[in-house]
Amino acid sequence: METKAQATEPAAQESVQAAVQKKTAVKIVAFVCNWCTYAGADLAGTSRMQYRPNVRVVRLTCTGRIDPLFLIKAFENGADGVIVSGCHPGDCHYVAGNYHARRRWVFFKSLLDFVGIDERRVFFSWVSASEANKWAKLVDEAVETVTGLGPYTQYKMLTDTRRAWEPEMPWSEAWAPGIPEGVPLPEPTPLDLAVRAKAKEILETGKAKVVIGYAWAKRQRRAVPVFVADPAETDSLIFNALCVNNLTNYLTRHAKDVKALGRPAVFVKGCDARNLVVLQQESQVRREDVTVIGVPCNGVVYRPETWQGHLTPETLSPKCAGCEVREPRNCDETVVGEVHPLPAEGMSPIDSKIAEMDAQPSQVRWNFWMEQFDRCIKCYACRQVCPLCYCERCITEKNQPQWIDTSAHPEGNLSWNLIRAIHLAGRCTFCGECDRACPVNIPLNLINRKLGLVAKEAYGYAAGMDPGSLPPMIVFKPDDKENFIR
Amino acid sequence: MARIGVFVCQCGNNIAAEVRTAEVAEKLKDVPGVVHAEDARFYCSNPGQEQIRKMIKEHNLDGLIVSACSPHMHEKTFRKAAETAGLNPFRVEIANIREHCSWVHHDPTKDLGTEKAGDIARMMVERVKRDRPLSKIKIPVTKRALVIGGGVAGIQAALDIADGGREVVLVEREPSIGGHMAQLSETFPTMDCSQCILTPKMVEAYQHPNIRLVTYAEVEKVDGYIGNFTVTIRKKAKSIVEENCTECGECIDKCPIKATSQFEMGMTKRKAMYIPFPQAVPGVPVIDRNACPKYVKDMSKCGLCAKVCGPQCIDFDQQDTFETVNVGAIVVATGYDVMPAENFPEFSGGKSKDVITGLHFERLASASGPTGGEIKRPSDGKVPETVVFIECSGSRDERRGVSYCSAICCMYSAKHAMLYKHKAHHGQAYIFYMDIRCGGKRYEEFHRRAVEQEGAIYLRGRVSRVYPRDGRLVVQGADTLVGSQVEIEADMVVLATAVVPRLGSKDLAQRLGIGYDQYGFYNEYHPKLKPVETVTGGIFLSGACIGPMDVPTAVAQGSAVAAKVLGLFSNDEMAREPIVAEVNRTTCNACWDCLVACPYKAIEREAIKNRQGEVLRYVARVNEGVCMGCGVCVAACHSKTIDLKGYSDAQVYAALAAV
Incomplete structure (x- = not known):
């Protein structure tokens, strides 16, 4: 029996066979569910359909079992293309596994595309147990397309290249001008005074045992987090555009020494408050265990070293342009202050950068990101500073099996940054701490923002706005969009 | 170091035609951990299995792969064979080199097949190296069944389970069991009186020592899993202390208030204090709180x-x-509804009293019905001289959202035509049909009888409209066999309306955690091979809640389901496949993403306590009785704290590395 593909294109079939013999043929890894697609592929065999031999099937229970990172692992292991296929919506053997899978694919597909991994190498499909023909066609199409694109050398080069970048420390000059001994600190602003009064009130009334806020650093003109337990010491507290830290990080499971100080009260900006909502949704912080004090925020500086005493459009953090939460929500207490945002012109810089990158060919995006990720030294500052990276044990530390090459090698760097991004998809509130903390200036918030836009476009979801809602990656709707699935 | 055996099957010539099996075996010997590799003609045969067992012992194998046909074919066979030789069955994997290789690629040189078969086998070797020996999960079984729905399918299931010596709780929404079958006049193709054959079964169920009837009740909540469900039943207020009632019926006689009888399809009245029909089981009346003045006024x-x-x-x-x-x-035996006549305004449904559904006709033809079994039309009680039956009213009609055939209408319309002819000798029955579908024992003969002996006139074609004229109904349609339009003046029109899922069927499915199709009929585990099971262990289906079906099929399903339930109850513990998720308690963040994502509610919050009993923290725990092993939680878990036994991340990665 011959399939149409074979009948119409004997030449193509031949060339594939020749290629196999020359060991240059493309390899496709197919992740399929046991009940529909695997059985469909079985039926293709029983019906003696003929299709290209380049596919290697990994049988899983359900498409819902497929971690998006399996795809990356396949590429790391030399696959030139990946097929992901399972039961049609409504047919899942496990009721809803494929609905979950579909949502993950939406995020992961956007992420792959955004970092410049050619979308045409990934094939999402539904193949039922009776659609043997569809399976055969899918494999043939995948092999043909990927053969046309050629072996995935782009990815393979990652494995082979060594680090080309030499650290230049471009920031070292600008860093930390410092306040000379004896020079007095700036006069407290009305907002500083309001913050101090609020902290004092909270400590004195016993609403909290410790206030987590900001104060001037001892030797530098920058703001640092402080933990004030004594009402008399509240006079050190400040709030201004240098108060960049997201203090909710001190409420997670990692901050055990903070927990030891007793019930905390924490100052939050709007973006930090959103973060707290996510922590609350994910049962990491019991809202009743913490007093949340909202501070109105007019934006913070991007690089504290550029601070010249007041905020300018040039020094404003890009995350603050177009901010919708200058007045924090879901707070117990608020500090009264003025909100007078800097005039925003057009699209925020992050969004326009995303739009600009989306318009470029994927190779350009790939080059951009590889240049960025190449600098990564795997210090995990991005992880440390993110309140939502609260895992007891990070996936990077799991070595049975090893998910990520832990050395600062281009391949492992890409995997780490993809994992970080996909784990924050639909959860990140763009506080921008990862971006700020990165010692090699990788624009991490750009990826976060991209996936945030996907959540908004595909599911109308914005993280950290509503404590009663559920993050989009763990729920589904039967009629979620799926125009990318064959 | 692993001691893996590789057995490459030639499957006669099925694999050997495309794959040099001996070469594959030879090459696999180079893979670290493989201590033995060989090929043979048929490993599924007795001598083949014996050879595997022999090699397991000879080489002291701790895992093996059989490179052969699909695991869906012989995985069980080979696992069993290995088990009898003392090897853990879950250390056996199948490399599918037939359906996924030799049958789908043709290369006269056999190079392609040999290379791919080698790759597939290597992937499986890496997998099997990381297969943990698993043992089947044992779950205690509560040997009591709940049957939801007291129609004939539910009654049959309850009776058979009870006769098998197990307790049954039979829950019925209405005040009496019996379901739709109690409404029917006579049953095709034997023309037994429906109530005469059903009511003895109803009484038997009522009096059976192992059956407890809970009528006028609904399932509120379902918790637990196979063998261990906890079901909350809402018993609606009957306004009667059931235990004390002697079923004397005095209260019904004295009740001065009348209300529409649903059992009689609204064609007559009953009291506000009522039993749905005279043979109701139990005979305890209930007060209709929508009619009784104590409640309304x-x-x-x-x-x-x-x-x-x-x-x-x-x-x-x-x-x-x-x-x-x-x-x-x-x-679950919740049955069906029929599409109401009101859905067919073009047939004057809902506008003319004389346009009725098949169920109305059943009541008209029933000796216990509103007319005492005489066919009288509802509007004026006249005996109709001409009756038109319209088949496929709603069925096979995409416009109404019903693409399926309702399965029973061809037969009951033939029956209706006969009953009508028997009761109104001068009357003429016309039946408009699309196709006649009478597949069933003695069904075709029954249909021929209606045509040949009872003189029903069958017209192949659709009806375009029915409208009233001078006290009669004009039926306009087409006769496609003659190729002309037809106009018939009728006194009554009977619509064989589509069988549809019971109202609220989706709601109940969600409470039970079972699947349903786009219409709301419940999904079987497998439409052919597991027709009364659902994908949720321990929940079974019987009767027309699965889809339109006739009485014999519903009864057969009732008995089939009883066999399944009794099988489940035959052991104190049940064993199930150990392919379930497991949690690493030390790394769990308790973010509960898994709990939200799990389609089976199989994840629980486990408190970790110190010796004083104080809760230190919570972690996720998989209830192995409920978990079906889909792995949705595994992919949802950020810290990779959950893994799936038999399909672990380590196994997937190892297989990928071998590609």
Whole structure:
């Protein structure tokens, strides 16, 4: 029996066979569910359909079992293309596994595309147990397309290249001008005074045992987090555009020494408050265990070293342009202050950068990101500073099996940054701490923002706005969009 | 170091035609951990299995792969064979080199097949190296069944389970069991009186020592899993103290209030204090709180029933009560509805009283019905001289959202035509049909009888409209066999309306955690091979809740389901495949993403306590009885704290590395 593909294109079939013999043929890894697609592929065999031999099937229970990172692992292991296929919506053997899978694919597909991994190498499909023909066609199409694109050398080069970048420390000059001994600190602003009064009130009334806020650093003109337990010491507290830290990080499971100080009260900006909502949704912080004090925020500086005493459009953090939460929500207490945002012109810089990158060919995006990720030294500052990276044990530390090459090698760097991004998809509130903390200036918030836009476009979801809602990656709707699935 | 054996099957010539099996075996010997590799003609045969067993012992194998046909074919066979040789069956994997290789690629040189078969086998070797020996999960079984729905399918299931010596709780929404079959006049193709064959079964179910009837009740909540369900039943207030009622019927006689009888399809009235029909089981009446003045108008004056009730069992203040039952299996037999005539305005449905559904006709033809079994049309009680039956009213009609065939209408319309002819000798029956589908034992003969002996006139074609004219109904349609339009003046029109899922079927499915199709019919585990099971262990289906079906099929399903339930109850513990998720308690963040994502509610919050009993923290725990092993939680878990036994991340990665 011959399939149409074979009948119409004997030449193509031949060339594939020749290629196999020359060991240059493309390899496709197919992740399929046991009940529909695997059985469909079985039926293709029983019906003696003929299709290209380049596919290697990994049988899983359900498409819902497929971690998006399996795809990356396949590429790391030399696959030139990946097929992901399972039961049609409504047919899942496990009721809803494929609905979950579909949502993950939406995020992961956007992420792959955004970092410049050619979308045409990934094939999402539904193949039922009776659609043997569809399976055969899918494999043939995948092999043909990927053969046309050629072996995935782009990815393979990652494995082979060594680090080309030499650290230049471009920031070292600008860093930390410092306040000379004896020079007095700036006069407290009305907002500083309001913050101090609020902290004092909270400590004195016993609403909290410790206030987590900001104060001037001892030797530098920058703001640092402080933990004030004594009402008399509240006079050190400040709030201004240098108060960049997201203090909710001190409420997670990692901050055990903070927990030891007793019930905390924490100052939050709007973006930090959103973060707290996510922590609350994910049962990491019991809202009743913490007093949340909202501070109105007019934006913070991007690089504290550029601070010249007041905020300018040039020094404003890009995350603050177009901010919708200058007045924090879901707070117990608020500090009264003025909100007078800097005039925003057009699209925020992050969004326009995303739009600009989306318009470029994927190779350009790939080059951009590889240049960025190449600098990564795997210090995990991005992880440390993110309140939502609260895992007891990070996936990077799991070595049975090893998910990520832990050395600062281009391949492992890409995997780490993809994992970080996909784990924050639909959860990140763009506080921008990862971006700020990165010692090699990788624009991490750009990826976060991209996936945030996907959540908004595909599911109308914005993280950290509503404590009663559920993050989009763990729920589904039967009629979620799926125009990318064959 | 692993001691893996590789067995490459030639499958006669099925694999050997495309794959040099000996070469594959030879190459696999180079893979670290493989201590033995060989090929043979048929490993599934007895000598083949014996050879595997022999090699397991000879080489002291701790895992093996059989490179052969699909695991869906012989995985069980080879696992069993390995088990008898003392190897853990879950250390056996199948490399599918037939369906996924030799049958789908043709290369006369055999190079392609040999290379791919080698790759597939290597991937499986890496997998099997990381297969942990697993043992089947044992779950205790509560040997009591819940049957939801007291129609014939539910009654049959309940009776058979009870006869098998197990307890049954039979829950029925209405005040009496019986379902739609109790409404039917006579049954095709034997023309037995429906109630005559059903009511003995109803009484038997009522009196059976192993069956407890809970009528006028609904399932409120279902918790637990196969063998161990906890079901909350809402018992609606009957306004009668059931235990004291003697079923004398005095209260019904005295009740002065009339209300529409749903059982009689609204064609007559019953009392506000009522039993749905005379043979109702149990015969305990209930008060219709939508009709009784005690409730609608707060006329505390009535209360006649309470005055005449000897045992004083009327309780106007009764509230809904909740009962919790522990059962090991649940049978869903909730039946069907029919599309109402009102859905067919073009056929004057809902506008003319004489346009009725098949169920209305059943009541008209029933000796216990509103007309005492005489065919009289509802509008004026005249015996109709011409009756038109319209088949496929709604069925096979995409416009109405029903693409399926309702399966029973061809037969019951033939029956209706016969009954009509028997009762109104001068009458003429016309039947408009699309196709006649009478597949079933003695069904075709029955249909031919209606045509040949009873003189029903069958017209192949659709009806375009029905409208009233001078007290009669004009039926306009087409006869496609003659190729002309037809106009018939009828006295009554009977629509064989589509069988549709019971109202609220989706809601119940969600409470039970079972699947349903786009219409709301429940999904079987497998339409052919597991027709009464659902994908949720311990929940079974019976009757027309699965899809349109006739009485014999529903009864057969009732018995089939009973066999399944009794099988489940035959052991104190049940064993199930150990392919389930497991949690690493030390790394769990308790973010509960897994709990939200799990389609089976199999994840629980486990408290970790210190020796003083204080809760230190919570972690996720997989209830192995409920987990079906899909792995949705595994992919949802950020810290990779959950893994799936038999399909672990380590196995997937190892297989990928071998590609």
